[in-house]
Amino acid sequence: MEEVCLVNEGVKAKIIFLTEAQSKKLLKSYDVPVVEETIAPTIEEAVSQAGIIGFPIVVKGLGTKLTHKTERGLVKLNLRSAEDVKNACLDIKKSAGDDLEGFLLQPLIEGKREFVAGLFRDKQFGPVVMFGLGGIFTEALGDVVFRIAPVSEIQAKGMMEELLSKKLLGGFRGETAADEKQLINVLMGLSRLGMERPEVKEVDINPLLISPDGRVTAVDAFVVLNQENASIDSDWEKERTPQEIKAINAALDTMIHTKSIAVIGAIRPRKKGFRGMFGCIKDFGFPGKLYPINPKAEEIDGVKTYPSLVSLPNPVDLVVISVPAPFVPDALRDCVASGSKNVHIFSSGFKETGEEEGMKLQAEIEKIAVEGQLNVIGPNCMGLYVPQSRILTWIGAPEKSGPVSFVSQSGGHAQDFTNYANVHFGICFNKVISYGNALTLDSTDFLEYLANDDETKIITMYLEGVKNGRKLLELITKINQKKPVIIVKGGLTESGARAVSSHTGSMAGGEKIWNAFFQQSGAVRVSSLEEMAEVTEAFLHLGKAHGRRVAVIGTGGGIGVAAADSCAQAGLDLSVLPQEVTQKLRQFIPPAGNMIRNPIDAHILFIYLEMLGKTLELLSSKYIDMFVISLHLEWLYNFDNGAQIKKIATYIAQSARKHANGKPLVVVWRQYQPDPKYVKKRMMLEKILQEAGIPVYEGLHRAVFALSKLVAYYEFQRKQTDDKKKSCAGKKC
């Protein structure tokens, strides 16, 4: 690779631009196909060089201070003679004045299809590559996509695929499809440039032109450098060392399996009503040593009370701080002094307030925590909920442990999600960590721990912002290959972002970059706690989904339209059944009142249940990948006062999955009437099916959404594997 001199000593502007020629030279060294060009210091030289290059030709003014060249009249296109070139140079000289350093000559590249590509550095995610529709449409249509560097070949292809204007990249109106290899080179080249050259702040290639023959050329480009000696103030670069990671893992392990807890700011729990941190932990039956700290009490709830942390006989595994914000600094100093290094700060009133006082307090406690080498969960959060260790800082959470862990920036969501998922799907949790303002420990630290935690089969997350976005991307991409990571990202919209900074004080990235994050990591994206529960339930019980062909089998009018609309929205294929299948179905399903298209709207399958089994067998043999059984409960109830509902539930629980060849199968109920007799039957149905590991949803829409997330996850895994194989081809991997 050709070495390029990046520092442009002659210029002292605050932002350092490379000249167009320097920019292109740099880009060329990173595999970007740039237009061939010649520099002429004088007008005479320009005219003479133009004759050598040939006409039509383009002449541009050259100079580090010359930006916005088109607007300033410094770009002259389609010059057809030596005289044209001379006049153009004179014009340029007049416009540019003293800033002119020379002329750039290029052959005129033809092409109607203008794209744009670029690179910039995001505070959370570091170097990010951009690609989109160029020319006058860049700002008007905003059809641009992003990927966080490093960008792999498959990810580069994904960028093209994601553009609304992707049709323009294909063969179009008699023009050849864009050279895919060249486009990939541009995007991967920008990515490498971002990774290898920290001094490059921004790159903008506009237009990246597609010629009628499909050739790709960077016709214009500029590169912006960081100021010499500028400190790079990006959170994403604060990497932990392997030793630090190991130490944090050990600390988390101690906290999660804590044997002793001290609660600073313990209060007497009210008999009924608010119980405080101490009361909640005690209520949940924490079996280890529990020390209430309160200088104004002798005992609380029958437990001996200590005036301060330093008065305890030994350091504890976990300190919970629950005092008003102004007292937190002293509490933390006590932690340092007493050698209790692991802390959960429940208290709020810090950065999340957005007010000066809170910001100052947060800076103060950060200093104490960092200098004292404390491991802090919080402040402004609910800390840990670990059923196996009997740790819980609120009331009403399920006592049973399960295979799902939850990492939540919001304390409210930690309580709400665990309850909701448990009530509606019987989902139980292994480790729940609510971490609020992320003073010293951030989501990435918890993920490092959970990545290797065999008890955790599925990771769920509620995220608002993250300090080290690259680390998050890297970790989740890795974890995702072993177990799914399901994420609600709060604060995606513009005014959402405002409230994020109010809620936990983190800086949330723009929607487009987070979109890139999801595309690249393969994390399963959901938009509410309810959806997260629904999707978690699907991952917990359904095996691999091998394709997008869904059959909906049900009873009751209107399911046809609803199923078709839901599947289309979720990108699933409500496949038309081939005639060979419908013919076979018609051998045992009578026509009257039984429609056997897809959806199959056939009452009789739910009266003679072996017909349902036969249908599943036939469809799953090779035509269909996933099944939704949709039950209209009032309708079914009318047969025989609900006895049939139990038979159906039992049949599905015992044998439907077998008939479906083990392919993903879920049940959907609809029920609109208030009568408790229906509700009772529905709860029985849910219980029978959930115990058999068959997900049950209210309404088709939810079921289809969950299945779409399942299939997308496995598609992503397959793509990753292919990508890896491809990049390893011929190498040792």
Add this chain to the structure above:
Amino acid sequence: MEEVCLVNEGVKAKIIFLTEAQSKKLLKSYDVPVVEETIAPTIEEAVSQAGIIGFPIVVKGLGTKLTHKTERGLVKLNLRSAEDVKNACLDIKKSAGDDLEGFLLQPLIEGKREFVAGLFRDKQFGPVVMFGLGGIFTEALGDVVFRIAPVSEIQAKGMMEELLSKKLLGGFRGETAADEKQLINVLMGLSRLGMERPEVKEVDINPLLISPDGRVTAVDAFVVLNQENASIDSDWEKERTPQEIKAINAALDTMIHTKSIAVIGAIRPRKKGFRGMFGCIKDFGFPGKLYPINPKAEEIDGVKTYPSLVSLPNPVDLVVISVPAPFVPDALRDCVASGSKNVHIFSSGFKETGEEEGMKLQAEIEKIAVEGQLNVIGPNCMGLYVPQSRILTWIGAPEKSGPVSFVSQSGGHAQDFTNYANVHFGICFNKVISYGNALTLDSTDFLEYLANDDETKIITMYLEGVKNGRKLLELITKINQKKPVIIVKGGLTESGARAVSSHTGSMAGGEKIWNAFFQQSGAVRVSSLEEMAEVTEAFLHLGKAHGRRVAVIGTGGGIGVAAADSCAQAGLDLSVLPQEVTQKLRQFIPPAGNMIRNPIDAHILFIYLEMLGKTLELLSSKYIDMFVISLHLEWLYNFDNGAQIKKIATYIAQSARKHANGKPLVVVWRQYQPDPKYVKKRMMLEKILQEAGIPVYEGLHRAVFALSKLVAYYEFQRKQTDDKKKSCAGKKC
């Protein structure tokens, strides 16, 4: 206006194209600014004319058979001399051969901003005007919008506003904003053309060029005519006469207030379980004469049975047919013979099956019904549910009458929606009509009736397709000014459309045209029965919404981000409160634990309720248009075992609306835990508030969505009024 000869006798192709010159002449007569042009029959004439027009110039081949001119090399741009023109003409002559009828000369119009405009005829909606991004981007980006003719000035502006690429219409990169008046002329001109000239099948203007000075020019255009004598087979043109409408209204009135019903195919209701049409009507306490018709029974359920309709003493107000499809034709013949003209066909097995047998049967019954002048609701539907008349053909619907009517193409949805809305919001219905395949009576007939029905304050609809789309648009636009029409449109997606044709046999229009329908009619669009209930509840109880500024006032972590995300998605403004307000709030709300941004996340307001009142008063005085009060029930419960929840509900019920100056105010609850003690409190809260006419929603998202629909409705009404005033200015209206 200049008269234009449309019939092009020389051509006998199946589709008749006007030449470019003819097309432009026609368009010019409808106010479309076309490029000035000259026709030259020979090359010599072309060269001489070019000299007069001046260079640069464009030459095109002319001829009715010459389409796709660019691809065939029949367009020569940027000709700069007489010689250029001569060569171009020779080239064109060579390519076009015998089809060439002459040459078209135009000055070269410059401009980078290419748009497209056009007209076509939709089977359901008749003439539809199109506008969008042109040039190579039309197909690649699909950024086009539609409006059903006639298009008003405000609607034309709406088309521009709706384009993704609308920025290109404004001042852009040094070019002047497009001349709005000219664009409006183009779109309204196309609309008039569509309305006045039925012989015009299609118009395509591409490009409609915006010059750097903002001038708008139709540079290329073509017009397609209907074949001479072609029968125009569009449903939308089958208009009913005023006499017919009057007769149908009278018939519906008779059916809705029916005094006598005969059920053909009456069966003995099972004691528990399926009760049949006869059983359902009897169960609901129909007070009039009820005749079971069944040749094989003497009596059913203690009621004397008749062998056939003709054996009844007199004609009845309503005949309900509930026999298998093949027996329906005979049943209808009996209706004709007996003089019972009003019929509900419950039976299915017709067009909705998509099978030949069913199609044939439907054609047969249509013939009988039309010839016998029957008024038929159905087939394949649930018919009427009118609590006041005690008519119901299913079981379990609420007995109480209310102010909402529902017109549903699906019978299942008629049952489900009325139950759901009643259970969740206590909504009661006035008239529910489920009409299935719409044999003779369609949604438009029911709307005509409900438009003038003073008992109906809100109309809700479930629509899949409609025969006369223009009539639907016209009716709903009119009704909407008096009372809201809230619609779920099923079958919007491509595969949804397939299932629509399976479910009721109607042809559903494309998503983009239905989008135009909603934009133009102002109908309130929702996407599920649940949303329809939520939005109906808002319209039932909340007054006019005057603006989009929302305040969310609540308790519990995480509401900030959720509120911001929900409001941004719904297009509401979660306004930042000005300092003068926060200063006043801080005079009575202490800082600790109480955030007073918007959302206002302040526990204390729910402890000292007069503070809530004070806050509402301050905000509603001039800063905020709508209020959401968000209650986290588990959190509130923890205060005092729920006693506070009742106090809050009562306070809000009694005085919150007054404190909010009568502005729209709704309550949201969140509750995630299964404990019946919470559920009980929640149901009490709902009851107290609903009885006071304050809508209560589960979760912020639903409340914000409902409010967004409310405010959009009133915005639309205001716009309509402005539009009317404008178009009446200086005229007598």
